[in-house]
Amino acid sequence: MKSKISFFNLGLVQQIFRQHGWIGSLYLVVLMFALPLQLLIISSKKNEYLLTEISNLLSFSINVQAMFLFTLPVLAGVFLFRYLQVELSVDMIHSLPIKRETLYVHHLLSGLVMLIVPIWLTAFVTHLVIQTNGLVPHFSLADLYNWGLIMTLFTAFFFSFTVVVGMATGMSIVQGIFTYVLLLLPFGLYELLNIHLRKFLFGFSINYFSTSTVEDLTPFTRFPTIGTEFLSFWETIIYLVLIFVLLFIGFLFYKRRSLEMATEALAFPFLRPLFQYGLTFSAMLLAGAYFDNEPTEQVGWLIFGYSSGAIIGYFISEMVMKKSWRVFHPKAFIGLTSYTAVILVLFTIIQLDVFGYETKLPKVAHIEGVYFGKGYEMLNNRVENQGKYSEDKLYIQDVHDLHENIVKEKVLLESISKMDTEPLSFSYIMNNGTKVVREYQVPTKVLEASLKPVMESEHYKKKHLQIVKEKTESITIHPTGLQSGTISIFDPAEINELRTILQKELYSQSYEEMVDTRSPWAQLEFFYSSPDQHLNSMSYDWKKTYEELEAWLDRKGYLEKARLFPEQLQYVEVAKAENLSDDRYPDPEQRFKSRPNQVKIEDKEQITIALTQFSEYSTYASYYVKMKTKAGNDIYGVYTDETVPAEIASMLK
Template sequence: MPSKTLSFNRGIFVQNMRNVGWIGLVHLLVLCFALPLQILMVYTNERRPYYETYWKNVFSISQEFQVLIMFTIPVLLAIFIFRYLHVKLSADYIHSLPFRRPSLFYYHLCFSLLVLFLPIVITAAILLFLQSALDLDYFLSVYKIARWIGTTFLIELLVFFASVFIGMVTGMSVLQGVLFYIMLIFPAGITVLVVMNVKYFLYGFSAEYYLNQNIERIVPLFRAFELAHRPLTWTEIAAYLVLIVVFFALSLWGYKKRNIEAAGQAIAFRSLRPIFKYGAAFCFMLVGGLYFGETQNHFAWVLFGYTTASALGYFVAEMILEKTWRVFHKWKGYLYFVISMLVIGIFLKIDMIGYEKRLPSLAEIERIYFSEEIYYLAEEKMVVTYNERSGYAFPKPFFATKENMKNIYLLHQQIIKDKELVKETTFNSRPVVFGYELKDGSKMVRSYVIPFEKYKSFYKPIIESKEYKQIHYPLLKKQDVSGLDKITIQPHSGWTATTYITNKEQMKEFVAILRSELESETAEQIFDERYPWGDIELVWDNNERMNVTWKKSYARLDEWLKENGFAKARETADDFTHAVIIKNTEGNRYGEINFEQAAQHQDALRIHNSQQLEECLQQVGSNDEIPEYIIGFYYKGTSNIKIEPIDKQYAPEFIRKHFAK
């Protein structure tokens, strides 16, 4: 008799059917809508060929809807199956029945597993019928359907047991749902918050590097969106199974230990209330510091964000726990939190572990990543990123020659020495990333935003090196250009037509001159801030492509184009009637200047000479928001004006003389 009672109880089964049976029916209906019905709808209309190409497996069908089902149905089930725990009268009644708590827990779990599993199996059976009846083997094979059953059930089990665990921790059903979804994104969310805040304390800390490590994949919700093209690995399956067992054990333990009086309480266990309270204060603090740090870019504002947001989080958590707003007399608990955070903050700020000055020795370094961008560094040991669709190859900026590694190392050492100067300077700043790959396989990454002008002398030997140019100009490493199909020159001006070079002999000469220009390019030419003439694209027979910026310093290339009948590859003085030059005496930003009004001023310089027009075309362009001069080129045969800035250092002599009067 005891065995029979343990294995099945009709009263509890009927009660569960009344309480949560509808969830099983909804589960089945939404799965049928998401999968079989969608297949039939597509099969009977004209869009079928498109979906035959797009659908690769079961997860490809209504992918977003499937993910929504996985992360809502199990949560609702967990909330309603243990709803009685959160209502005092129901909790008293259920626990007055002649059942041990573990037995009740197992009854509810077994019924819940049926609610989750049966709709999945029934839907899979319908899919198998459609597969045989409609000949849909290309995406509805038996193997793919079986994999869909296993993966869907595994994720729904994980979501269910995690939600059950939250239900044991809290005494409120609404809070159970809220806390579950917070917990779902918590691993990635807290990682982002911590990493983004650490950079305010440690000079050189590269938050972007750590945030490029695909941390979103540790969140099952985000990982589920990738199932259509990347199935779960065995490691992920094992991790999910371990989590299911852990949540099951914790839920059972919590069910045994929680008091009936916990119904209606925000946190069922008194020992967990400080974790909830201080955890809320900590998370609010990180969000506040991040907001003010990113919007104000000043450490005093970061501290303001920490203080105000942490206080808000602490007292809001207290209000939730106490169910009243009269909690401000409990300020001592917040004071303890502030003192703890101050200790941690001071520990980071004074860099007791020597993070900011730490550098590996040159003898330990295998190669160095040196760039303004961080994202290439995240991919392990790859030298080239190749996009098969576009045909473009993107070499990664890793340096391995002794001379370059030494020069990069010296630059990094100087940036560390200039810590205060670098942190305070914002004018003409550029990012720089150092990634050291050591011979033992480990990595060390640092990133900074530096005043570029101060360090140009350190950059010069690096960027004039053969290794640098071969990394940034793949054409220099391309030995065989016999398969070159065409060269396209796309000018940056919208009024000049695209030029194509297809003659084999001309392409050979063009590439030879272009290579010579790239090989002889000086640091000053690379740093040149004048606007380029345009872009050069080289296309091979196999669709391999390379892009080179057509800079104004490439004089020999410009001459070759003129000599070979391609003078119209860029704008020339012949395209304009005249030009008007004004001086930005009021120091306005480039976009705020009313050029046409200023051009009417008597101090404006008007030029009609072709040689002077050509000289101005050669010199226009500036990255300075407040340029020294503005020039307007007036096109022939139209009222359009080409308005460009001219930097003081590139302004022709006749312009400087005119405005010096």
């Protein structure tokens, strides 16, 4: 009579838990210290403020939870299947009358049990702590279930991913390293590709494609954000599907894995070219980004970075696979040459813009909404950002005309020094629901004719020049150049009047006023309470063209202390700068001591003009300025070629 061997092997399970049960015990202890014990400590101190600051259990002791979530499931995957990586143990275990399927499933389920049971034991103890220590108002049962489900999901994912990597390699240390590298690879590779595509594709928006949506590419970056943004339904489904797919792939790998692959870096021949060329490509991008960190692009260093990175990555992969440093043979160079040829073809395709990315503009008739900004704001498909788009047809046409002008003048715009450029962002929502996003670093002076109708439009000003909508508690005026003498306004009626006047000044600005580089008379800081009752602030410039605002401050008796007046100055000194980016003298006073070509102004009318044209900050300058107050203070600033008073410029020729 044939004997039947049961699929469930109690002895095997007992052996697994005797040998590796410490992992589950450690996980339980860590989670107990991170959650229920910390809640007990806080509740015993009756720290209500801290409890209100904790939004949910996932954000509680987040560093401790994350550290062990990212390590213990990986360790479990490494240790439970370590017998596959050691020659003696792999032969011994597979000589037993136990099928491979049985070995795989038993180790897999044992690992999941010893990792998941501590999570739910911790959840149960946490529930008791919440119920018995008056913490029910702060944490609901739903919060507890949410914590348990997410921790279970991420733990199972890390474990299953490590298991699959273990099936594909024959060395435990390589399994651990590959697990973390492969989990971080989507995020890192995505970011590196964005950096290089920005260089080769005119208009590519690295900021848009590097927004918070990138965090979803790997659990290492997604988990820390779960405290404020829970997993969506589809994210949960995706993780569940990935776990089952990974476990199935691991099963297939185990069945087809040769026992002789123990101690080999890669257990399957088909993985070797993927590993080798993947490492070569990643190292090439990383080295290219490292050697291209200067604002002025130097092609020589970029080529050196790409070449050195590819060579280093290629031969490191050879050393890992051969487990030897003797890899410099003709066959290896043939593979490297083939890789180089493919990369050159790829770069040529991108550089020639074969697919028309740079010149492709959406048709105006197909545009449903448009966003334009000088600078970059996070624009994605989330509901709270939809209000930034305008559906006005005339405004869409103006923005489209500006965009079209940029594309046409690409050669001219790229030839101008980057010191004179500003970022311009375009985002279109098409009538089919898709989005087209472009971002440029271009000299705006060349584009003034196209920029003017866009920036002077009501739609642009409503999107970018709005006063804070929340109730303002107070307004503080910080005069430019004065070290003391701020003014605070608390009267609600005066605050509303000032808000109204400032909003009117913002909306009535011309393009020339909006791009004015001169320092404002002062900063108006609005203090307001956000919905969570925290006091926030927002600052606005009191520009030198805001005449109605100045008149209101004069009527209310604030003007005398709200800004710097010519009568407060003894004299103004101006020195000619040697070059626009001369920063050899970080001490402003040294700029004057080292400049033979300078002038001292004491005439009141000239001081008035000098003060009006003065700029406190600038990335570059044609003239250095020092103003001496009657109180004995020095105020340093600059003039550009556009802002320097004509009489002063003629004196310094």
